[in-house]
Amino acid sequence: DGGITQSPKYLFRKEGQNVTLSCEQNLNHDAMYWYRQDPGQGLRLIYYSQIVNDFQKGDIAEGYSVSREKKESFPLTVTSAQKNPTAFYLCASSRRASGGNTGELFFGEGSRLTVL
Amino acid sequence: ILNVEQSPQSLHVQEGDSTNFTCSFPSSNFYALHWYRWETAKSPEALFVMTLNGDEKKKGRISATLNTKEGYSYLYIKGSQPEDSATYLCASKTGANNLFFGTGTRLTVIP
Numbered sequence: 001d002g003g004i005t006q007s008p009k010y011l012f013r014k015e016g017q018n019v020t021l022s023c024e025q026n027l028n029h030d031a032m033y034w035y036r037q038d039p040g041q042g043l044r045l046i047y048y049s050q051i052v053n054d055f056q057k058g059d060i061a062e063g064y065s066v067s068r069e070k071k072e073s074f075p076l077t078v079t080s081a082q083k084n085p086t087a088f089y090l091c092a093s094s095r096r097a098s099g100g101n102t103g104e105l106f107f108g109e110g111s112r113l114t115v116l
Numbered sequence: 117i118l119n120v121e122q123s124p125q126s127l128h129v130q131e132g133d134s135t136n137f138t139c140s141f142p143s144s145n146f147y148a149l150h151w152y153r154w155e156t157a158k159s160p161e162a163l164f165v166m167t168l169n170g171d172e173k174k175k176g177r178i179s180a181t182l183n184t185k186e187g188y189s190y191l192y193i194k195g196s197q198p199e200d201s202a203t204y205l206c207a208s209k210t211g212a213n214n215l216f217f218g219t220g221t222r223l224t225v226i227p
Binding site for chain 1: 120150152157158159160161162165205207214215216217218219220
């Protein structure tokens with residue numbers, strides 16, 4: 001089945017540790033995204049990538065890093081510089097749309113990170 | 117940062133009732149409006165992507181309308197069923213901005 005796989009589903013981390021969340025897609029999509037969800041807020045964009053070996057900061061990139069070495073994979077590292085890392089993280093992908101538009105997003109099931 | 121607002125925040129309806137909710141967004145430099153359904157413990161799934169003023173899209177018992185001049189979209193569910201229980205998200209893209217999501221409307225359909 002085609003889709004987006006995120007792992008791990010749940011992750012606990014001590015303060016000061018970096019942690020990497022995995023996101024893999026087999027939809028052959030060019031674009032991939034990382035969003036963060038906090039209670040009472042809409043999904044907020046952390047980073048996105050339109051093509052392999054290229055990525056852009058989203059609205060809340062501070063304290064995060066990404067890489068896009070393969071089309072299928074877009075891992076997110078939550079660094080110790082992120083002040084409030086406890087959150088639910090969603091990865092998504094889309095076909096690259098024309099005219100500045102974003103095609104419909106296909107989401108993974110998310111990863112819940114808790115910092116102790 | 118765009119101001120994408122959804123109302124109501126949550127609602128409960130009886131099985132068989134029809135319902136609707138609203139997404140409002142900035143109307144200038146509009147590109148697209150997305151609707152997603154997010155069931156508990158699952159991934160959000162796209163319902164509609166709308167770009168044209170006056171557009172109306174339908175998928176089964178769910179339909180959506182778009183008014184880009186006044187900056188709102190309505191999502192309608194006809195004859196709600198318990199499996200329609202979910203959080204419905206809208207997201208708007210304008211100009212060079214990224215897609216901005218509202219906080220969602222949480223729908224509970226009571227059997």
